[in-house]
Amino acid sequence: MEKINIVTEFIFQGLFQNPQVEAACFVVFSFFYTVIFLGNFLIMLTIFMGNLLKTPMYFFLNSLSFVDICFSSVTTLKMIVDLLAKKKTISFVGCMLQAFGVHFFGGTEIFILIVMAYDHYVAICKPLHYMTIMDWERCSKILLGTWVSGFLHSIIQVALIVHLAFCGPNEIDHYFCDVRPVLKLACTDTYVIGAVVTANSGTVTLGSFVFLLISYSVILVSLRKQSAEGRRKALSTCSAHIAVVIIYFGPCVFTYMRPNVTFSEDKMVAVFYTIITPMLNPMIYTLRNAEVKNAMRKLWSGRFSRTLMANSWK
Template identity: 75%
Template sequence: MSMNNNVTEFIFWGLSQNSEVEEVCFVMFSFFYTVSLLGNLLIMLTVYAGNLYKSPMYFFLNYLSFVDICYSSVTAPKMLVDLLAKSKTISYVGCMLQLFGTHFFGCTEIFLLNVMAYDRYVAICKPLYYVSIIDRDRCNKMLLGTWVVGFLHSLIQVALVVQLPFCGPNEIDHYFCDVHPVLKLACTDTFVVGVVVTANSGTIALGSFVILLTSYTIILVSLRKQSAEGRHKALSTCGSHIAGVIIFFGPCTFMYMRPDATFSEDKMVAVFYTVISPMLNPLIYTLRNAEVKNAMKKMCRKVFWKANDK
C-alpha cells in the first residue's frame, strides 16, 4: 500500500444542510451540553463534599461523571461551533485526536458501567462479603483497568486509520470523526480494516451490553429473597442503571456491530451516546437515590449559609 496522503483537513456535512434546522439544533444541543456539564459537575462536587467517595458505589459514580464530561466535550463543542459556521472543517491531526478521544472515553465508560454493575451485584447478591470483596484497593485496580482498556482500544482504532492513504474527497457525512465515515474516504480497499473495527468495537459494545443485561437480570431475580424495603431500594438503583445502559448501548451496538457501512440515520443515532446519554446519566444515577439527594441538599445549605454570612 503506497502512502499517498494529500488530505490535510476534512469537511463535515454536519447534522443538517438547512440553516434554520441548524439554528434549532444549536439551541437544543447547547442546552443538552450545558445540562451535561453542570449535572456531572454537581455529582462530583456532591460526592466529595458529602464524603460519599468512601463508598465504592459513589467512588465509581464520581469517575463516571468525570468520564461523561470528557466524553461529551470531545464532540459537542466542535458540533456546536459547526452548527453556526459556514465552513465545517477539521484538520487531519484534529480528526485523529477526536477519533482517539471518542473511543478512549467511550470505551472507558463502557467498562466503568460494567464495574458498577459488578459492584451492585456483589452488594445485593453477596452483602455479607461486600466489604471484603469490594475494598478500596480492588476499586482502584478496577478503575485503572477501565482506563487501560479504553486506551488500548482507542489506540487500535487510530492505528488502523492513520496507516490508510487519503487523497480526496475529504468530505465526511457526519458531525465528528468516527471510524466508519472516515474509512469511506480512504483511497484503498478498507474491507479488512472494517472487519477488524467491527470485531473490536462491535464485540466490546455488544458483549458488554449482554453482560450488563445478564448481570442485572440475575440481580432482579435474586431480589425475591430480599425484604420489601431491600427490594424497593435495590429496584430503584438497578432500574435506573438498566435505563442508562439501554440508552447508551442500544445506539452503540447499532453503530458498531455491523459491516463497514454508513447510513443517513447514523448521525442522529450517534447523538444518543455522545450527547444525550452523558446528559441523562446525572439524572439516571441520582434521581431516585436518597443519599445523593440529601448530600446535595446539605451542600446547597452550606453554600447558602456562607453566602449569607458574607
C-alpha cells in the same frame, strides 16, 4: 507501495444543511451541553464533598460523570461551533485525535458501567463480604483497568486508519470523526480493516451489553430473597443503571455491530450516546437515588446557610 495522502483536512456535512435549522440547533445543543457539564460536575462535587457518599458505588459514579463530561466535550463542542460555521472543517491530525477521544472515553464509559454492575451484584448478592471484595485498593485497580482498556480499544481503532492513504474526497457525512465514516474515504481497499474495526467495536459493545443484561438478570432474581425495604432500595438503584445501559448501548449496538457499512441515519443515532445519555445520567442517578439527593440537599443548604451567616456579619 508508498502511502499517498493529499488530504490535510476533512469537511463535516453536519447534522443539517439548513442554516435556519442549524441556528435553532445551536441554541438547543448549547443548552444540552450546559446541562451535561453542570449536571455531571454537580454530581462529582457532591460526591467529593459529601461524607455519606464515600463508598465504591459513588467512587465509580464519580468517574462515570467525569467520563461523560470528557466524552461529550470531544464531540459536542466541535459540533456546536460548526453549527454557526459555513464550512465545517477539521485538520487531519485533529480528526485522528477526535476519533481517538471518542473511542477512548466511549470505551472507558462502557467498562465503568460493567464495573458498576459488578459492584451492584456484590452489594446485593454478597452483602456480608462486600467491603472485603470491594476494598479501596481493589476498586482503584479496577478503575485503572477501565481506563487502560478504553485506551487499548481506542488505540487499536485509530492505528488502523491513521496510516491509510487519503487522496480525496474529504467530506465526512457526520458531525464528528468516527472510524467508519473516515475509513469510507480512504483510497485503498479497507475490507480487512473494516472487518477488524467491526470485530473490535462489536465485541466491546455487544459483548458488554449481553454481560450487563445477564448481570442484572441475576441481580433481579436474587432480590426475591431480600426484605421489602432492601428490595425497594436495590430496585431503585438497579433501575437507574438499567435505564442508562439501554439508552447508551441501544444506539451503540446499532452503529457498531453492522458490517463495514455507514448510513446517513448514523449521525442522528449518535446524538443519543454522545449527547442524550451524558445529559440524562445526572438526572437518572439523582432523581432515582435518595442518598445523592439528600447529600446534595445537605451540602448546598449548608453552603447557603454559611453564606447567609457570613453576609450577616458584614
